[in-house]
Amino acid sequence: MSLLAEIDWNRMFRPEIMVFVCVFGMITIIAVAGIVCGIWHSVEKTRAEARLKREMVAKGYHADEIERVVRATTREEREGESPITNDQ
Numbered sequence: 001m002s003l004l005a006e007i008d009w010n011r012m013f014r015p016e017i018m019v020f021v022c023v024f025g026m027i028t029i030i031a032v033a034g035i036v037c038g039i040w041h042s043v044e045k046t047r048a049e050a051r052l053k054r055e056m057v058a059k060g061y062h063a064d065e066i067e068r069v070v071r072a073t074t075r076e077e078r079e080g081e082s083p084i085t086n087d088q
Helices: 015-058 063-079
Strands: none
16 A cells, blocks of 8 residues: 555645645745845855956056955945945
């Protein structure tokens, strides 16, 4: 006799068990999505910083100028300020 035939399916799909499974499943999905989004954000931030450095090198900036720009951007982000300003 098969193992699946021995399972009491009516007992398995009781509402309280299904609610537990759904809640646990949603918590898991939300946690995984948060982790993936956090990693994606850090990867995109690193790519943008590398792109900025390449552009600055191509324009002829010196290493100390590039380092100063990257440090200023990082400090502004830590302090909660926007690194982009509209001073026109």
